[in-house]
Amino acid sequence: MKKLNVIKLKHRKNTENSATVSLPLPAEVTIPMSMHMGAPCTPLVKVGDIVKVGQKIGESDAAFSVPVHSSVSGTVKAVGEYRSVMGAVSKTIVIEPDGRQEVSEEVKPPIITDKESFIRAVRESGSCGLGGAGFPTHIKMSTKSEIDTLVVNGAECEPYITADYREMIERPDDVIGGINMVKDMLGIKHTKLAIEANKPEAIRNFTELAANDDTIDIVTLPSAYPQGAEKVIIYNSTGRIVNEGTLPADVGVIVMNVSTVAFLYRYSKDGMPLVTRRLTVDGDAVGEPKNVLAPIGTHFRDVMEFCKVDIEAVKKVIAGGPMMGMSIPDIDMPVVKTSNALLAFKSYEARKATSCIRCGRCVKVCPLGLMPAEIDKAYRIKDIEDLKRLKVNLCMNCGSCTYACPANRNLAETNQLAKALLPRK
Amino acid sequence: MNRLIVSPSPHDENPTTTTTVMLNVIIALMPALIVGCVYFGLRALLLTVVCVASCVLFEYLSRKLMKRENTIGDLSAVVTGIILAMNLPSTLPLWMAVIGSFVAIVIVKQLFGGIGQNFANPAITARIVLMVSFPAAMTKWVEPFTHESLDAVSSATPLVLEQLRGTTDEPFMPSYLDLFLGKTGGCLGETCALALLIGGLYLAARRIINLAAPLSFIGSLFVLTWVSGGDPVYQILAGGVFLGAFFMATDYATTPISTKGKVVFGLGCGIITFVIRHFGSFPEGVSFSILLMNVLTPYIEQLTRTKVLGAKEAEKNG
Numbered sequence: 081m082k083k084l085n086v087i088k089l090k091h092r093k094n095t096e097n098s099a100t101v102s103l104p105l106p107a108e109v110t111i112p113m114s115m116h117m118g119a120p121c122t123p124l125v126k127v128g129d130i131v132k133v134g135q136k137i138g139e140s141d142a143a144f145s146v147p148v149h150s151s152v153s154g155t156v157k158a159v160g161e162y163r164s165v166m167g168a169v170s171k172t173i174v175i176e177p178d179g180r181q182e183v184s185e186e187v188k189p190p191i192i193t194d195k196e197s198f199i200r201a202v203r204e205s206g207s208c209g210l211g212g213a214g215f216p217t218h219i220k221m222s223t224k225s226e227i228d229t230l231v232v233n234g235a236e237c238e239p240y241i242t243a244d245y246r247e248m249i250e251r252p253d254d255v256i257g258g259i260n261m262v263k264d265m266l267g268i269k270h271t272k273l274a275i276e277a278n279k280p281e282a283i284r285n286f287t288e289l290a291a292n293d294d295t296i297d298i299v300t301l302p303s304a305y306p307q308g309a310e311k312v313i314i315y316n317s318t319g320r321i322v323n324e325g326t327l328p329a330d331v332g333v334i335v336m337n338v339s340t341v342a343f344l345y346r347y348s349k350d351g352m353p354l355v356t357r358r359l360t361v362d363g364d365a366v367g368e369p370k371n372v373l374a375p376i377g378t379h380f381r382d383v384m385e386f387c388k389v390d391i392e393a394v395k396k397v398i399a400g401g402p403m404m405g406m407s408i409p410d411i412d413m414p415v416v417k418t419s420n421a422l423l424a425f426k427s428y429e430a431r432k433a434t435s436c437i438r439c440g441r442c443v444k445v446c447p448l449g450l451m452p453a454e455i456d457k458a459y460r461i462k463d464i465e466d467l468k469r470l471k472v473n474l475c476m477n478c479g480s481c482t483y484a485c486p487a488n489r490n491l492a493e494t495n496q497l498a499k500a501l502l503p504r505k
Numbered sequence: 506m507n508r509l510i511v512s513p514s515p516h517d518e519n520p521t522t523t524t525t526v527m528l529n530v531i532i533a534l535m536p537a538l539i540v541g542c543v544y545f546g547l548r549a550l551l552l553t554v555v556c557v558a559s560c561v562l563f564e565y566l567s568r569k570l571m572k573r574e575n576t577i578g579d580l581s582a583v584v585t586g587i588i589l590a591m592n593l594p595s596t597l598p599l600w601m602a603v604i605g606s607f608v609a610i611v612i613v614k615q616l617f618g619g620i621g622q623n624f625a626n627p628a629i630t631a632r633i634v635l636m637v638s639f640p641a642a643m644t645k646w647v648e649p650f651t652h653e654s655l656d657a658v659s660s661a662t663p664l665v666l667e668q669l670r671g672t673t674d675e676p677f678m679p680s681y682l683d684l685f686l687g688k689t690g691g692c693l694g695e696t697c698a699l700a701l702l703i704g705g706l707y708l709a710a711r712r713i714i715n716l717a718a719p720l721s722f723i724g725s726l727f728v729l730t731w732v733s734g735g736d737p738v739y740q741i742l743a744g745g746v747f748l749g750a751f752f753m754a755t756d757y758a759t760t761p762i763s764t765k766g767k768v769v770f771g772l773g774c775g776i777i778t779f780v781i782r783h784f785g786s787f788p789e790g791v792s793f794s795i796l797l798m799n800v801l802t803p804y805i806e807q808l809t810r811t812k813v814l815g816a817k818e819a820e821k822n823g
Contacts, residue, residue: 084814089517239517311814323815396510402517409511428510434579437523437621440715440762449811453762471813479515486521487621493513 081319084312084447086304087480089403091278092239095360098370100246103386105177109152109377111137112162114170115416116208117215118144123171129156132184134352137173146206146216150184151355151375152177165399165406165413172414175377189351198265205347206354206417211244211308211337212400214418217344220336221266223329230268231317231328232259234275234282234338235301235308238401240362241421246371247339247358248275248282251346255338256289258345259296262336272317273338274299276307305403306478310335312447324474357415361387363423365394374415381411383422393426403479431488442481442491448474452481452491459498472498523620527580529713533704534587534752540700541693544649545595549693555599557586559606567615581620585609588628588752591694592745592792593635596645604638605631625799626759629749629792636792646690660690663743664788667736684742695748698741705751717764718771719750725775733783740782745791749774759799766802766809773798773805 114120121138125131131150138148154177162172190201203218211233232255236244248255259271273290275283277300290296299317301307311322313335320331328335343354357376362369367388374383380399384391391411398405399413400421415422442452451470458466472495481491542550564582568575576582589605609627617623636643648660661669663679670678679689687697695701708714723741731737740746750771754760760770774794781790798805 315814321815324817394509396512396516398516403515405514405516407509407511407514407516409509411509423516425516428516430510430512431518431522434523434576435619435621437526437581437757438762439526439757441521443762443811446811448814450813451762451811454806454810470810471816474813474816477514479517483515483517483519484521486523486526488518488522490513492515496513 084315085445085449085480086302086306086447087445087483089239089305089483091303092362093242093245093278094240095362095369095371096242096245096279098242098246100250100358100371100373103372103374103378103383105152105179105181105375106378106382108157108174108176108379109375110162110172110174110379110414111148111151111377112164112170112172112414112416113138113148114162114164114168115148115214115376115418116146117213118142118146118219120168120170121145121148123159123173125156125159125173127156127158130154131156131175132182134187134355135184136186136353138171144216144219146203146208146218147353149206149353149355150175151377153180153182154178164416165408183352187351187353189349190347192265192348195265195267198261201348202344204353205344207340207344207347208354208417209337210339210343210418210420212404212418212420217336217340220329220334221262223327223334225327225329226332227266227268227329227334228270228332229318230259230262230266230271231314231333231335232271232273232338232341233308233310233313233335234273234279235313236279237276237305237308238403238405238421240423241360241401243358243360243371243420244338245279245282247342248279248286251342252285252289254342254345255286256296258341258343261345261348262341263295268334269295271296272299273297274301274307274313274317276301277303305480306447309447309476309478311476324471354417357417357419359383359415359419360421361389361424362421363398363425365390365424365426376415376417378415379412380408380415380422383415384411384424389424390426394424396425396428398423398425403483404477433489434487436487436489439486441484441486445480445484447478447480448476450475450481450495452495455498456489456491456494459494459501462501464501464503467498467501473502475499523579523581526713527584529708529711530584530752531580531587533708533713534584534591534694536700536703537591537694537697537748538587540687540697541591541595544687544696545647545693549590549595552593552595552597552599552602552693553587553590555602556590556593556606557583559603560586560589560610563606563610564615567611568619571615573619576619579620582610585614585627588694589631591748592628592632592692594643594645594647594691595693596647597635597642601635601639601642605635608634621758623758624802625796626753626756629753629795629799633792633796648690649688649696662691662788663689663739664782667739667743668788681738681742684739689743692745692748695745698747701747701751705747708751708755714751714755715764715767717767718754718760718774721768721771722746722750722754722774722778725772726778729776729779730783733779735783740779744789746778749791749795753795754798759802761802761805761809763806763809763811766805769805769809770798770802773801
């Protein structure tokens with residue numbers, strides 16, 4: 081089997097031994113109606129309404145969408161506009177917590193009897209891919225293709241982030257319970273729980289927990305970036321290749337993040353929808369790096385203050401990891417369902433891009449075998465036919481090419497710009 | 506609070522820059538350069554200094570004249586200067602070396618857009634231009650260690666000797682060891698295969714170069730010579746093979762990017778070198794082989810693109 085290209089990054093998992101701490105209730109939460117991939121929700125509440133924890137406050141008629149729930153009990157102060165880090169615009173609901181954190185009557189364990197009721201419950205839970213992409217979980221499960229393998233993604237290959245790792249260390253039974261539930265309800269035979277080699281404790285724990293279950297394989301992934309990318313993890317754990325224009329389901333696989341699986345298990349027990357988020361707070365501006373469990377909608381500023389961030393000195397804040405995360409323009413943006421990390425840096429110097437020296441490092445590191453230097457050249461002369469031949473459409477923006485480039489060229493960004501030149505199918 | 510810096514991902518960067526790459530190449534050239542200066546004396550060092558200084562000056566002036574950003578900081582002009590000097594006989598008049606630098610930096614490199622944009626190797630092209638323009642001066646070889654005496658003992662290169670082998674005036678042939686250690690006549694940086702090998706392996710260990718091109722170059726020359734009944738060890742150790750294979754057939758700008766392409770490039774160099782040496786009237790063919798393969802590089806590149814994971818076959822009309 082051909083080995084895919086990787087890059088070796090400094091892991092910087094400074095928070096791996098930081099047990100999750102709950103953030104104190106903030107003075108205000110801002111809950112966007114779009115925290116997932118797909119149609120944004122329409123607010124179900126208006127200014128002045130009293131809401132409770134777990135109450136549904138946003139819903140959409142579209143199938144490709146997931147509902148939004150309140151993370152606090154309190155009063156709706158405003159319904160405003162919000163632009164996500166991805167640039168999508170949606171409504172947002174601002175709630176002032178009353179401090180009582182009363183749980184809504186809507187919150188009760190779902191009745192799950194078969195695949196259909198399970199998928200319905202998954203949608204109601206507000207679940208979307210917690211690894212960062214936010215793909216609606218129920219859509220993944222609603223495939224008509226025959227699925228024989230569930231790949232559970234515990235790679236967490238980005239530097240700094242330990243949120244999934246803490247899930248695996250703190251809630252291993254939820255992970256195994258979730259795996260068994262998904263397997264049983266969807267009729268999947270095998271599970272590959274894939275964890276990067278830099279998390280030996282998690283690998284050891286799960287190997288013990290699954291010792292008597294021959295349907296769960298613990299796969300140790302090489303400690304290199306980007307093991308957690310969907311196509312990469314499928315290839316490295318099952319040997320299957322997801323072809324251009326097809327979905328993992330077409331090769332009999334669905335991939336779920338380890339935290340998503342564990343969340344679904346808890347939801348099946350207590351019916352509390354997705355209203356909190358564990359995120360790693362780290363970076364050189366952070367006084368006390370840690371893993372924080374925050375109500376969704378908490379402003380990044382509150383999280384930063386809790387972790388003793390030197391806010392005056394901060395130059396760059398990243399929502400997510402340093403490789404694929406988004407740098408945010410404003411620290412009053414909210415924690416959303418997909419916020420796996422908040423990184424704050426005070427020393428950041430943008431390097432200047434110089435001419436391509438054709439060293440080929442970008443080609444040598446691309447996990448998919450793309451040629452970013454050639455794409456860059458074709459993009460500059462707007463050669464769309466060549467961009468098609470170079471398969472720029474398959475780029476997953478993992479950032480390895482930009483990282484490796486000695487001329488500091490933003491190759492990954494160029495790939496995304498080049499994709500926009502391709503005619504829509 | 507400062508205004509936050511917003512930039513596209515990734516936000517992490519690795520410490521390698523164009524300058525560190527070039528610095529590593531300079532380090533890798535040092536063994537062969539030092540050996541050259543020991544064998545051929547201070548004249549060799551002077552020639553190298555002149556080449557480097559004139560290359561950097563031409564780079565600076567041409568960027569200035571074209572109102573483009575100054576790029577001497579990337580050290581690529583220094584590398585070109587050293588490699589050019591290593592491709593010259595130590596006796597070459599200094600003004601000719603300056604002409605070589607002009608050809609390398611201004612004509613071959615900057616007129617095509619500067620670093621990474623040139624299609625031909627600057628040092629190789631300069632060597633060829635000088636060889637064609639000043640054939641006598643470019644083939645005035647001296648024996649190593651004879652530079653101190655007033656009339657240095659002139660010498661033929663091992664490849665010239667090889668051409669005379671078997672004729673009535675068969676000369677005394679250098680041993681493999683002499684060739685490996687470079688104790689023969691030749692350009693100041695090309696004679697010592699050992700020093701060049703050390704530099705090449707250093708670059709490979711630092712992952713600056715890929716050994717695909719050097720190995721296929723040297724390998725194909727070895728096999729072809731062997732099959733044709735020649736002396737393969739002699740052929741790969743003599744002349745500019747090691748200098749060309751490790752330092753010029755691995756030039757980023759003028760060789761293919763993919764490993765497959767690099768193998769093709771090396772094979773082409775080996776074959777052309779063999780053909781010139783075996784059938785041609787020139788004793789040496791390394792420079793021409795690399796230049797010819799430089800010209801073919803865009804085509805090799807087109808035909809040796811990497812395979813993309815899970816990509817559908819490109820439409821035939823695409």
